[in-house]
Each structure stands twice: as C-alpha cells, then as structure tokens.
Amino acid sequence: MRRIFSVEKVSLTASILGALPLFGFGFVIFRPNRLVSGSAVSLWKTAGDWIGWVIVATWLVLILLTIIKSQDRIRHSLLCLLSCALIPGLLFLAGRHAALVAEIQGPVARVSFGPGFWIPVFALGVIITNSFQRSRGARIILGTAVFLSFSSCLILLVSGRTDSLSLMREFINRRGRFFGELRIHMALAVSSVGIAFLLGVPLGMVAHRVKKLRTPTFFTLNTLQTVPSLALFGILIPVLAALIGRFPVLGKMGISGIGTAPAIIALTAYSLLPVARNTFTGFSTVDPAAVDAGLGMGMTRAQLLWRVELPIASPIILNGIRTALVQAVGLTAVAALIGAGGFGVFIFQGLGQAATDLILLGAVPTIVIAVAADAAMSTLIVIVEPKGLK
Amino acid sequence: MISLRNVTKEYPGTTAVDDLTFSIHKGEFTVLIGPSGCGKSTTLRLINRLIETTRGTIAIDDRDITEFRPEELRRQIGYAIQSVGLFPHMTVAQNIAVVPRLLKWDTGRIDNRTEGLLELFSLEPSEYRDKYPRQLSGGEAQRVGVARALAADPGILLMDEPFGALDPITRESLQLEFARIQRDLKKTIVFVTHDIDEAIRLANRIVILKDGRLVQHDTPENILTSPVDRFVLEFIGTDRALKRLSRLSATDFTVEAPSIAADRPPSEAARIIEDRRYVWVVDAENRPIGWLDQDDLTLGSPTAAEAMTPMDHHTEAIAADATLREALSRMIQKGIRGAPVVDERGNLLGEIRLSDILDA
Numbered sequence: 001m002r003r004i005f006s007v008e009k010v011s012l013t014a015s016i017l018g019a020l021p022l023f024g025f026g027f028v029i030f031r032p033n034r035l036v037s038g039s040a041v042s043l044w045k046t047a048g049d050w051i052g053w054v055i056v057a058t059w060l061v062l063i064l065l066t067i068i069k070s071q072d073r074i075r076h077s078l079l080c081l082l083s084c085a086l087i088p089g090l091l092f093l094a095g096r097h098a099a100l101v102a103e104i105q106g107p108v109a110r111v112s113f114g115p116g117f118w119i120p121v122f123a124l125g126v127i128i129t130n131s132f133q134r135s136r137g138a139r140i141i142l143g144t145a146v147f148l149s150f151s152s153c154l155i156l157l158v159s160g161r162t163d164s165l166s167l168m169r170e171f172i173n174r175r176g177r178f179f180g181e182l183r184i185h186m187a188l189a190v191s192s193v194g195i196a197f198l199l200g201v202p203l204g205m206v207a208h209r210v211k212k213l214r215t216p217t218f219f220t221l222n223t224l225q226t227v228p229s230l231a232l233f234g235i236l237i238p239v240l241a242a243l244i245g246r247f248p249v250l251g252k253m254g255i256s257g258i259g260t261a262p263a264i265i266a267l268t269a270y271s272l273l274p275v276a277r278n279t280f281t282g283f284s285t286v287d288p289a290a291v292d293a294g295l296g297m298g299m300t301r302a303q304l305l306w307r308v309e310l311p312i313a314s315p316i317i318l319n320g321i322r323t324a325l326v327q328a329v330g331l332t333a334v335a336a337l338i339g340a341g342g343f344g345v346f347i348f349q350g351l352g353q354a355a356t357d358l359i360l361l362g363a364v365p366t367i368v369i370a371v372a373a374d375a376a377m378s379t380l381i382v383i384v385e386p387k388g389l390k
Numbered sequence: 391m392i393s394l395r396n397v398t399k400e401y402p403g404t405t406a407v408d409d410l411t412f413s414i415h416k417g418e419f420t421v422l423i424g425p426s427g428c429g430k431s432t433t434l435r436l437i438n439r440l441i442e443t444t445r446g447t448i449a450i451d452d453r454d455i456t457e458f459r460p461e462e463l464r465r466q467i468g469y470a471i472q473s474v475g476l477f478p479h480m481t482v483a484q485n486i487a488v489v490p491r492l493l494k495w496d497t498g499r500i501d502n503r504t505e506g507l508l509e510l511f512s513l514e515p516s517e518y519r520d521k522y523p524r525q526l527s528g529g530e531a532q533r534v535g536v537a538r539a540l541a542a543d544p545g546i547l548l549m550d551e552p553f554g555a556l557d558p559i560t561r562e563s564l565q566l567e568f569a570r571i572q573r574d575l576k577k578t579i580v581f582v583t584h585d586i587d588e589a590i591r592l593a594n595r596i597v598i599l600k601d602g603r604l605v606q607h608d609t610p611e612n613i614l615t616s617p618v619d620r621f622v623l624e625f626i627g628t629d630r631a632l633k634r635l636s637r638l639s640a641t642d643f644t645v646e647a648p649s650i651a652a653d654r655p656p657s658e659a660a661r662i663i664e665d666r667r668y669v670w671v672v673d674a675e676n677r678p679i680g681w682l683d684q685d686d687l688t689l690g691s692p693t694a695a696e697a698m699t700p701m702d703h704h705t706e707a708i709a710a711d712a713t714l715r716e717a718l719s720r721m722i723q724k725g726i727r728g729a730p731v732v733d734e735r736g737n738l739l740g741e742i743r744l745s746d747i748l749d750a
Contacts, residue, residue: 292440292471293475295464296440297464297492312477
C-alpha cells in the first residue's frame with residue numbers, strides 16, 4: 001500500500017476543501033429578480049449537462065493525483081494542467097445554466113455565482129500556484145497553460161455564452177463606464193507607485209547612508225502605514241482645500257480637495273514604506289567589504305552605486321515595488337469614496353443598492369489586476385536577479 | 391618609493407596615527423605590525439586616501455598623493471583586504487577585470503591579463519573564470535582577491551591582513567605561494583598583520599607600531615636580534631631565536647657530504663668514516679637511503695645497503711628550500727646531529743649539521 005500512496009498535502013487539502021462546496025452548497029444562486037434573496041442551486045441540478053459530469057470526473061482525478069505516488073514533476077504538472085482546464089469549465093457550466101434559466105424564467109430572473117463556484121475556483125488557484133512553484137522543470141509549459149486558462153475565461157466572457165449571468169448583466173449595463181474606471185484604476189495605482197519609486201528609492205538610500213535619519217524616516221513611514229485608508233483619504237480633503245485656499249495657483253493647476261490629487265497623495269504615502277524599506281534592506285545586504293574593496297580599487301561613488309550596490313539590491317527593491325503595487329491596486333478601490341474613480345465606484349454603488357453582483361463587478365477585476373501585477377513583477381525579478389546571487 | 395613624513399591622523403578624542411615618518415623603498419615588502427588599535431590599518435588606508443591625513447605628507451615617487459584625484463591614485467595601487475570583498479554578482483573573471491575596466495583597457499588585453507593572473511595563482515582559468523564568488527572556498531576567494539588587486543599591474547600593493555581569515559594550513563600555503571609570486575613581481579608591498587610569524591616569514595622590513603607611534607623599523611633579522619625596547623621584545627615573543635631561524639634558508643648552511651653507493655662494499659668508505667665518523671648511503675638515483683658508521687663496518691656485510699642503518703629519505707631528509715627552523719625541528723624530532731639535504735627530486739646535495747644551526 002505504501003508504494004501506491006504518497007500524499008501531497010497542500011493540493012489534497014485544497015482539492016478536498018474545494019470539492020465539498022462544489023458538490024454540496026449552491027453552485028449558483030437563482031433569484032426571480034435582481035432585488036429579492038435567492039435560492040441555492042447545487043451542481044447536481046446543473047450537472048444534467050455532460051459538461052457537469054466531465055467536471056465532476058476531472059475533480060475526482062485531481063484528488064486521486066494528490067494521493068497516488070508518482071514522480072513529483074509529472075504529478076505537479078498534471079495537477080496544474082487539470083486545474084487550469086477546470087476553471088474555464090466551471091465558468092462555462094455556470095454560464096450555460098444561467099442561459100437556460102433566462103430562457104425559461106425570462107430576463108428579470110438572475111443567476112449569480114454561488115459559494116460552490118467561488119470556493120472551488122479559489123482552491124484551484126491554490127493548487128495552480130503550489131504546483132507551479134514545485135515543478136521547476138516545466139515552467140514554460142505550465143505558464144502557457146495558466147495563460148491559456150486565463151484567456152479562455154476572457155473569451156468565454158466576451159463570446160456572450162455567459163451573458164445571462166447576473167455579474168455579466170451588470171457589466172453589460174455599464175460597459176462604457178467599466179473600461180473608463182479600469183483606465184482610471186490602473187492610472188491611479190501605477191502613477192502613485194511610480195512616484196513612490198522616485199521618492200522611496202532615494203529615501204531608502206539616504207536612510208542606509210545616514211544613520212541618524214534611519215529611525216525618524218521609518219517611524220514616519222510606519223505611522224503613515226497604520227493610518228486607516230478611509231481616514232487618510234478623508235483627512236486629505238480639508239488639508240488640500242486649505243492649501244488651495246492659501247495658494248490659489250494650485251487650484252488653477254486643476255488640483256482640488258477631492259478626486260485625483262488626494263488619491264494619488266494617499267496612495268503614494270502608503271507605497272513609500274515598502275519601497276523605501278526594501279531599498280534600505282537591499283543596500284544593507286551589500287557586504288561592507290565589497291564597498292571597501294570597490295572604493296579601494298578606485299571606483300567613484302557613482303560607479304560603486306551603479307555597478308555594485310544597485311545590481312545587488314535590485315531584486316529586493318523590485319520586491320518592495322511588487323508589494324507596493326499589489327497594495328495600491330487594492331487601496332485604489334477605496335479612493336472612489338473621495339471621487340477619484342476606479343473600480344471602487346461599482347463596489348460602493350453595489351453596497352448602496354445591496355446588489356452583490358455589482359460589488360463583484362468592482363471587486364473581481366481589482367483582484368485580477370492585483371494578481372496579474374504580482375505575477376508580472378515576480379517574472380521581472382527572476383529576469384533581473386544577478387546569477388551569482390541566486 | 392613611498393615616504394611618510396610626520397603623518398598624523400586624529401579623530402575626535404583620539405589620535406589614531408601619531409607623527410609617523412618612514413620610507414618604503416621600491417620593490418620592498420614592508421609589514422606594518424602591532425597590537426590591535428595601534429593604527430596599522432589606518433596607516434595603510436592613509437596611503438590610498440581611503441582616509442585623509444590630518445597633518446603631514448605622504449609621497450609616492452616624490453609626488454604628494456594629494457596631487458592626484460583619490461580615484462586616480464587608487465587605480466594605480468592594488469588593494470586586498472581580509473574579508474576579500476569580491477562582488478557576488480560578478481564572475482571571477484569580471485571581478486579581476488574591475489580595475490582594468492575602470493582604466494578602459496580593451497577586451498582582448500583584459501582577457502589575457504585575467505587568464506595570466508588565474509594561472510599565476512594556480513587557478514585553472516577554464517574551471518574558475520566563470521565561477522561566482524559563492525562557489526569558491528576561502529582560500530580560492532582570497533587568491534582571486536589578491537589577483538584582482540594585481541590586475542592592472544600596479545607598482546604598489548596594499549594588503550590588510552589578507553590571509554587573516556583563513557585556516558592555518560591554507561594560510562601558510564598561501565603565504566608561501568605569495569612569497570614565490572613576489573620574488574618574480576618585485577612589487578612594493580605594504581602589508582598589515584598582527585601575526586608576527588607571518589611578518590617574519592614574508593617581510594623585507596618590519597614597522598612595529600604602538601598607539602599610533604613608530605617603535606621600530608628594521609629588517610626582521612635586526613628586530614629579532616636587537617629589539618629596541620621591552621614592548622618589541624614582548625611582542626616578538628620568547629622564542630625569537632627560533633623565529634630568527636625561520637628567516638634562514640637550509641641551502642645556505644648546507645655543506646658537502648661524502649656518500650657511497652648502496653651496491654658498493656662498505657670497506658670502501660672505511661677511511662671516510664675514520665675521518666668523520668659516518669657516511670651517507672645513496673641509491674642508484676643518488677637519493678639518501680641510510681648511513682654507515684664504525685659499528686656497521688665491523689659486521690662484514692658485502693654491500694653498503696646491507697650494512698647501513700636505513701632511513702626514509704621522505705621524512706628524514708631536509709628539502710633545500712626549507713628554513714633552518716624546519717631543519718632544526720626535524721633533527722630534534724629524530725634525535726640526529728646531522729641530516730642530508732636533498733633537492734626537489736630527492737637527490738643528495740649535502741648535509742646540514744646541528745652544530746652549524748646552533749652557531750647560526
């Protein structure tokens with residue numbers, strides 16, 4: 001028996017915890033109209049479709065793979081590939097069910113994703129991440145699989161096959177607005193991290209070089225980080241308003257107490273800590289002997305910085321930017337409260353109307369952007385990291 | 391030539407270097423030594439202006455070092471330190487090429503130089519060129535560190551306890567290797583250490599410092615035979631007579647010694663033995679394998695090989711490049727009054743006598 005079984009703990013836990021809601025709780029939620037509360041529809045009801053049975057069978061294979069002994073690389077590759085295939089499968093099934101309901105119940109009826117959809121999708125995400133990290137040999141193939149999985153979901157959403165789902169209905173009603181907010185959301189997050197990069201890297205370098213400034217710098221940045229985002233956005237409104245009252249030229253430049261200016265200021269403030277702290281840490285990892293040797297051999301301070309210190313510190317600095325970017329994408333959602341726009345607009349509208357799917361219309365793309373930014377930065381770090389340090 | 395004139399370095403509250411005046415001649419290996427805090431490292435770093443002097447002047451070949459831009463000055467002076475400070479993100483070859491690249495040498499010249507230096511330090515270029523510092527042992531890293539300091543062929547080399555962090559065996563082999571390299575390169579070397587044995591082994595001249603002041607500046611021999619004060623005496627230790635022996639080469643005390651071939655009858659050596667009590671027996675390749683004395687002759691054996699008292703030429707013969715200290719230690723260990731001296735192939739060159747060592 002021992003020779004047959006060998007448990008892969010992470011994937012086993014994820015696949016079991018994902019299977020319970022998939023087979024148990026509501027896969028989708030059915031509501032006669034947008035406002036009334038709904039009733040859960042289990043996968044068994046929707047699985048009358050052959051697609052449903054394929055999903056059930058695939059999931060069982062997934063569980064078997066996590067307990068049957070096999071070569072690590074093969075096991076993790078298969079786990080990753082199957083999970084990549086299951087996600088668009090689940091989306092397709094939910095879309096198909098919604099279309100069926102719409103046909104029978106008419107256009108007012110709503111079908112939303114239930115916990116039986118979200119939890120399994122999250123579990124699959126865990127399995128993909130875990131397997132991807134452990135199957136070093138097959139990263140290019142698995143990376144392609146993840147990309148294909150993501151694009152097939154997009155194609156499904158664009159193709160109209162999922163249009164009857166409540167989330168997509170909300171999207172279709174606000175199509176123009178959605179892309180506008182996407183642009184604003186990205187612009188806010190990227191520009192504030194960009195400013196934080198330009199300010200935070202020199203700040204971290206100064207903190208490293210000048211010992212006296214170290215404690216006050218990080219005390220200030222740490223304190224800023226602990227201010228609740230909602231409060232910081234709120235505080236900036238009167239502060240900026242007072243400044244504009246004092247210096248009307250600011251107002252003429254288009255700056256006001258609400259909107260873009262306070263949003264970027266607050267987001268930059270939050271991004272400063274990870275950028276400056278990681279810059280400081282990065283420079284601290286440079287062996288003082290290397291600095292001594294570099295100067296002793298006749299490098300100028302600038303040559304030492306560009307040829308020795310920055311290459312050694314860059315992976316850690318980029319990691320700080322990664323943290324800042326992921327954090328900023330999330331926090332930008334809150335900036336909608338002070339009129340800066342972004343996906344937060346849908347979230348707060350949805351909260352006001354008690355329309356869960358409208359909240360999701362704001363939340364899901366925010367999560368997707370954050371995860372994508374994280375993956376992109378991780379890839380960049382792998383590329384940039386000097387070979388001698390790995 | 392490097393000359394320091396009234397050089398003083400003050401820090402708030404302390405004087406690290408106090409009115410130092412001495413000169414280092416071209417091609418000379420000078421060791422700065424003293425207890426920790428004596429200012430030896432500070433003095434070294436004053437020479438390449440990693441630290442600026444408070445008062446006094448330092449001149450290299452009669453030019454005040456403040457006439458140069460610090461970076462320009464440092465590119466003409468090699469610099470090697472105890473913690474090596476190799477750049478971890480660069481390969482061995484790239485590390486060695488740092489100064490040549492700063493001096494804008496062309497690629498071909500840099501590659502040639504790198505290859506030559508790796509060979510000089512017994513690091514096979516094809517194996518080591520593309521390694522990263524974390525893949526090197528401590529000894530290998532320090533070789534690369536010293537090679538890097540020599541990369542642009544500077545006339546002067548500053549070394550701050552370069553072998554201090556190595557284990558004793560690696561340290562000694564690197565010291566010998568470096569002494570061999572220096573014999574050919576004849577660089578002007580300023581070398582900081584707190585290890586008096588290392589100083590005596592390597593130096594042409596030793597500068598002993600205490601509390602930032604010069605106590606004695608002389609050759610190792612003179613310091614060992616006539617220390618100027620109690621401090622120097624204590625610093626060089628009670629075994630200074632032995633230490634002095636490590637400055638002397640066995641070759642210089644080797645005298646001619648008669649030998650007899652192993653297959654000859656012992657009687658042929660009778661007259662020599664009568665004269666000087668014993669004779670070395672050598673094999674067909676002139677390697678000492680034993681000796682004959684009066685007692686061995688009385689047995690009447692047909693050949694010297696059968697009559698002799700055998701010896702192992704690996705353990706009992708003294709290598710020509712050994713120091714007198716090693717020769718003495720070998721003789722005391724074996725309880726013998728004379729030992730054969732052999733060249734690197736094991737051939738008998740002559741012998742060395744205990745009485746000569748004691749007179750040295």
